[in-house]
Amino acid sequence: MYKPQFYIYLTLFLSSMTMMTAASAGMGTAEIYAKTCSVCHGEQGDGKSHATAGLIPPPRDFTVPGLKSRLNRDSMIQIVSNGKPGTAMTGFSSQLNQSQIAELVDYIREQFMYDRVGKSILKNQGNDGKSIYALTCSVCHGEDGAGAIWGKTSFNPPPVNFAVMDKVRDLPRERMINSVTHGRPGTAMTAFATQLNKKEVAAVVDYIRDTFMIDSTKDHAVNNNAKITAHTQQTDAASTVGMAVLHDKSKESDTLQHATDAQLFRQPISATLQGNAQTGQAYYLQNCIACHGTSGKGDGPRAYFIYPRPRNFLHPASKARLNRPVLFKAIKQGVTGREMPAWGKVLNDQQIADITEYVFQTYIRPLAKEAE
Numbered sequence: 001m002y003k004p005q006f007y008i009y010l011t012l013f014l015s016s017m018t019m020m021t022a023a024s025a026g027m028g029t030a031e032i033y034a035k036t037c038s039v040c041h042g043e044q045g046d047g048k049s050h051a052t053a054g055l056i057p058p059p060r061d062f063t064v065p066g067l068k069s070r071l072n073r074d075s076m077i078q079i080v081s082n083g084k085p086g087t088a089m090t091g092f093s094s095q096l097n098q099s100q101i102a103e104l105v106d107y108i109r110e111q112f113m114y115d116r117v118g119k120s121i122l123k124n125q126g127n128d129g130k131s132i133y134a135l136t137c138s139v140c141h142g143e144d145g146a147g148a149i150w151g152k153t154s155f156n157p158p159p160v161n162f163a164v165m166d167k168v169r170d171l172p173r174e175r176m177i178n179s180v181t182h183g184r185p186g187t188a189m190t191a192f193a194t195q196l197n198k199k200e201v202a203a204v205v206d207y208i209r210d211t212f213m214i215d216s217t218k219d220h221a222v223n224n225n226a227k228i229t230a231h232t233q234q235t236d237a238a239s240t241v242g243m244a245v246l247h248d249k250s251k252e253s254d255t256l257q258h259a260t261d262a263q264l265f266r267q268p269i270s271a272t273l274q275g276n277a278q279t280g281q282a283y284y285l286q287n288c289i290a291c292h293g294t295s296g297k298g299d300g301p302r303a304y305f306i307y308p309r310p311r312n313f314l315h316p317a318s319k320a321r322l323n324r325p326v327l328f329k330a331i332k333q334g335v336t337g338r339e340m341p342a343w344g345k346v347l348n349d350q351q352i353a354d355i356t357e358y359v360f361q362t363y364i365r366p367l368a369k370e371a372e
Contacts, residue, residue, distance in 0.1 A: 045112030068113035129207025145212030162212035275357025296363040313363035
């Protein structure tokens, strides 16, 4: 069992290494937070992370009521720049310039810090849907609802393009309210339940639906022609990252193809290649559990330091699309936009086929169910 000090040094090392490459990689501010700060401060800025137990004092909880007024912007910039003595918080002035640090601080203050005592983050901004959207949503989804340029290039999957979404077919109102309230696992969409009350969530959802989205139940021929054209262009662009980016009913989206027809799950890897699950288990335990975990849930010891998180094979979306050929291709070639490496450079096709069969039989479609 590692001592708590180990996690302190490991966290600082990983944070520092990632932050040092942030500027050169051209990351957006939200992605810098997700890939570096969230390791200690948590994805929701509440200090709830795997590193918390090993850090004394624990990481700052930015969601504490009234913190925004007590911890001013200048003080935060000073801390991010130079660190905070007596804590695990190190300075990043040698990795980020002052403009980047200021933008990171502003992001934290806008996304996580607020006064809960009878007020929302919108106390001075207005609580109508348009104001809420401008303050909290437009940074990723764009002023026109079609997605900000930086968000499209920085996130995988990119922010939803509301301009090509149909109110009924693609994004029902209740689903949108749930996404804004609780966030969407596997994406950069964070939860706003601690920042917006139910009335405000409903207001911003209704604003998005009325302002940007297609309503197929009404006759808007002129507007729809333009949106259909945009939809076609978006579909073509999305072909490289999977149709789930546009019509993701399962809350996951990536570069892997859909496999929704039950017949597809009976397909072999190829006509000449067949995996052995028992042999594959040994390879899986040796090479895969660090990220995907022994349970297959994507909860291995390295998982917390990876963004996007490793695939959860037990998630309904995984079970709905990962047949043997898709798994084999992903393991062999890797997955673009994720830290899934191309194991074809290390293992031969038979070894990869064995891992494929083990994952498929153990997590995706156990043989007893496949025969049904």
